[in-house]
């Protein structure tokens with residue numbers, strides 16, 4: 001299990017992460033979402049032991065990560081721009097990692113290289129951004145990490161490669177109990193593979209939950225009444241967003257589904273539909289709730 005306890009991190013006197021705490025269970029996939037500049041990369045680098053927090057601690061299986069070589073050996077961080085030594089090919093980078101990571105799996109390296117079809121002798125810097133990401137992915141998995149930390153890993157990958165990468169990740173979790181923390185702006189992708197979600201904004205968590213709990217606690221409700229919408233109903237519901245067109249209201253409502261249903265039904269609506277939200281919709285409405293304009297997100 002990964003424990004992130006009260007992490008505070010500042011750059012040049014500006015606080016970037018504010019008292020961040022959460023835990024990630026073994027063999028789960030945790031999706032870190034957030035607005036631009038929210039602190040996702042800073043948090044991932046702190047978890048990976050690349051950055052030292054001003055206070056707080058990150059531990060894996062009760063062992064601190066920062067400056068702890070045995071623990072760091074079981075963890076692999078792929079930054080948004082993978083690093084390769086100048087002029088090195090995939091094979092040369094593989095030899096470097098083989099000498100650095102005691103759990104290097106040469107068979108896994110060979111089979112993943114074949115799967116992704118990368119020329120192992122070509123200078124990695126001469127590959128496109130997407131192929132470089134694939135190379136980093138192959139090298140990371142060949143070290144057999146217990147924890148894989150990925151900063152926007154699917155950025156620049158075409159749909160076929162994305163599918164391959166996702167299925168490799170899921171099989172590593174299923175077969176080896178690998179734990180993944182992944183940051184992304186692609187909410188559909190996160191929704192596909194993650195079981196836990198954290199939404200970061202301004203260096204703090206807006207919410208941090210199991211994906212299923214998150215989705216079962218927020219609903220899209222369409223409503224109409226014979227006369228005006230009863231004001232009392234609106235004050236009894238925890239409404240995140242409301243649009244009324246004519247006599248029909250579309251509301252985004254937080255709360256337990258059964259409670260929301262029975263409360264609304266007690267007012268005898270003539271139209272009543274309750275639908276689940278996609279992760280993208282949850283993200284947009286939660287961000288709107290803290291004053292982050294929907295337009296900013298839709299433009300991405």
Ligand SMILES: Nc1ncnc2c1ncn2[C@@H]1O[C@H](COP(=O)(O)OP(=O)(O)OP(=O)(O)O)[C@@H](O)[C@H]1O
Pocket residue numbers: 011012016034035036037038039040041042043
């Ligand atoms: N090395 C650094 N020195 C100074 N400020 C930094 C440094 N790294 C990050 N920051 C600042 O920290 C804040 C959070 O940046 P970070 O890259 O962690 O955000 P992010 O959530 O990953 O953003 P994005 O989604 O745009 O990639 C930003 O304001 C950024 O300018």
